[in-house]
Amino acid sequence: MTTSQDLAKQDAARRAVDLVRSGMVLGLGTGSTAKLAVDEIGRRLAAGDLHDIVGVPTSEATERQAAALGIPLSTLDRHPRVELTIDGADEVDPHGRLIKGGGGALLREKIVATASRRLAIVVDASKLVERLGATFPVPIEVTPFGWTTHLDPIRALGGEPVLRARDGTPYRTDGGNLILDVTFAGGLADPEGVAAAIRARPGVVETGLFLGFSPEVIVGHAR
The missing domain is CATH 3.30.70.260 (ACT domain)
Structure with a gap:
């Protein structure tokens, strides 16, 4: 059954993918909401709404997902500058500070985020906190x-x-x-x-x- 949280995650993913333009080098995040964004990128590529996308995955799981969707993949060695990364977070505070790593990909996520000109973080409202560490380790x-x-x-x-x-x-x-x-x-x-x-x-x-x-x-x- 689709819950309101599922719908919120799908909404965030779609809106983030609206930032994607053909020809971009994209950082592909890891986690449940980022996974939805990768699915949406794959759908728009297949439909012809996007083209010439290159994805830099932040985990082996995301690499397998993106490859199955037909998203062309690369590495930071070949594309050291990423135009936009779409990723999720476990917590976001009012200053835009994050806790990430619930999916176990925090090192690669941070490397790709650091190489990115823009970082879009997709979340549902449950991830918004007043103080980091309040709800998530x-x-x-x-x-x-x-x-x-x-x-x-x-x-x-x-x-x-x-x-x-x-x-x-x-x-x-x-x-x-x-x-x-x-x-x-x-x-x-x-x-x-x-x-x-x-x-x-x-x-x-x-x-x-x-x-x-x-x-x-x-x-x-x-x-």
Whole structure:
């Protein structure tokens, strides 16, 4: 059954794809709402409404999806400048700061977002928060070697880390790393300070705190 949240996600995805022009190099995001945007890009290509699109996927899952839809794909090595990336988020605060990484692709998502001239973030209203970390843990990608050494320092910052697992097996990112999902009671009072402290640790690959990107946030509505 299609829910109002499903309709809102579809609305956000369609409106984001309205920003796409033929000939663009696009960053293709990861996650449930970004997946809908990739589907819509594929539909418009097949219908002839768009042409000469090149997609740079942010995950292996998105790469498989886009290839199945006939979207031509490339890499940042061949196309280091991306005109527009459409991606989702797990949380968005009033300053346009994001938590991403619920789908496990935070590292590649951040690399592609950094290479992008424009970043469109597609969400439904449930992802809007007053304070980051209020409803969703902060994913932290770490190397498997020495991952337990990060637990106490993260706790000292006010977080409670849990190793992400599926069916009892530690989750591995496309890069072969692990993810710690860190809950901050009451959310983050200083996202920049926490991000800097965590990223300074050897063995931390990246955090799911997307700060300083000034994204175009597209909030979908059930219609």
